[in-house]
Amino acid sequence: MSFANLSHLAQEQPLRVLLVNAGEADTLTWAGLAQPLRLAARVRPQQLVLDVCTPQQLLDGPHHSLPNHSWHIALLVADETQAPLPQQQIRAVIERCRGAQFWGGVGAGVLWLAQAGLMGGVRIALPWNLYGDAEDIDARAILAPNLFEIDGPHLSCCGGGASADFALTLVEALYGANVQAEIKEALCIDKVRGPEERQRVALQARFGALQPKLSEAVTLMEANIEEPLSTDDIAGLVGLSRRQLERLFKQYLGSLPSRYYLELRLQRAKQLLLETNHSIVQVGLMCGFSSGSHFSTAFGALFGNTPREERQRKLTG
Structure with missing residues (x-):
């Protein structure tokens, strides 16, 4: 699904976005997401309302009386190093976020949503260094290697520096390239990475401990760009049947090897x-x-x- 599918939300007057910061206020994950959206709200004050709060404020503070459907987009945000919230609190926060038309997580927030069993069969952009914690996901999510993803109403971003790319992509989808360009200039950002770009980290680090055969297969692909190998060739070289290889790619990357x-x-x-x-x-x-x-x-x-x-x-x- 494309981020262009969010464009109809721009007709909402105003569009209301909820950001729940479950981590520290000075992390790159949070600042990269919040700053572009704050600027967008200043550029389009009649069109965009940005609600920012902590989990406690969402449940007990000034936002607790707003009905769940008040927000068109809701995101649970935490740096990848953030310890999980207490189970009761996280369940209550997630329940509130799920009332939005589009909802999801950024950084560790993606993992918490998946662990709550809400991302079964959904492509999610999980920070690569949280992959080891993803083995206890109740309903198997599809761990996409991209910086961020939209799958149906579900939004996810791996966090870190990608948070700014994610926020600016949201801005463009909602308000167009001119508004995005104005915010990029204000933040001195030259290039916005798209949703199709992958987390730039060694495959061994991302998949090695979890699925060494998968890591080996992707490494073979990356080494043979000019003269591509067939799926059967790759399967044979890593010691799997074609069907086993396809099953690994489908489970962990949400794609066929050929694709x-x-x-x-x-x-x-x-x-x-x-x-x-x-x-x-x-x-x-x-x-x-x-x-x-x-x-x-x-x-x-x-x-x-x-x-x-x-x-x-x-x-x-």
Whole structure:
């Protein structure tokens, strides 16, 4: 599901967003999320109301009397190092957040929602270093490696520096590129990473202890971008059957190996288009596409624009 699906919320007058800070106020996870949204509320004061509170304030303070459906977007936020809230409190906070049209978590908040059994079958962007804590998830969530995700009404972000990218993507989806550009300028942010970008951490650290075969398979993919291997080849090299490999990818990455591999190659192509002067044809070949039309079609399906339009962004950016 695309963040463009949030755009209808911009018609709400005002749009009401709830941020529940269950951690420290000075963490990057919190500041990266809250600051862009605070600026958006200043730029669009009639259109956006931002409610910020702690869990205790949500349950007992000035926000406790508001009905759950008062908020269109509600997010439970905590840095990945934050200790969990008391069970009774966290259940009450989550119940309130779930009344919003779109709801979810940022940082450790994502893990707490999953542990509450509310993310079964949902793609979630969990901080990679909390993967070891995800084994006790009651209803199996799909651990997507992306910086942030939207799946139905569920929003999730891995936190840290990605919180700012997530917040600015929300701003663009709701109020357009011009408002986003104004906030980027105010915060001295040059580039916003998109939802399709992955957490930049070694695969071994992310999956190694949990699923070494999965880590090995993705490493093989990353090492063979120009001449892609077949799914059967990868399965054989890591010592699994094709079906076993597909089951691992589906469970932990929410994708088939072939699809995941294609997205890796397209991510690399996008990077080359923006960071090098190789021709579009050369970029396609370097990323395993022998047909220019196949490259353009696949690129457009993932990113929403053509390789030529992506290159134009570099020239005019």
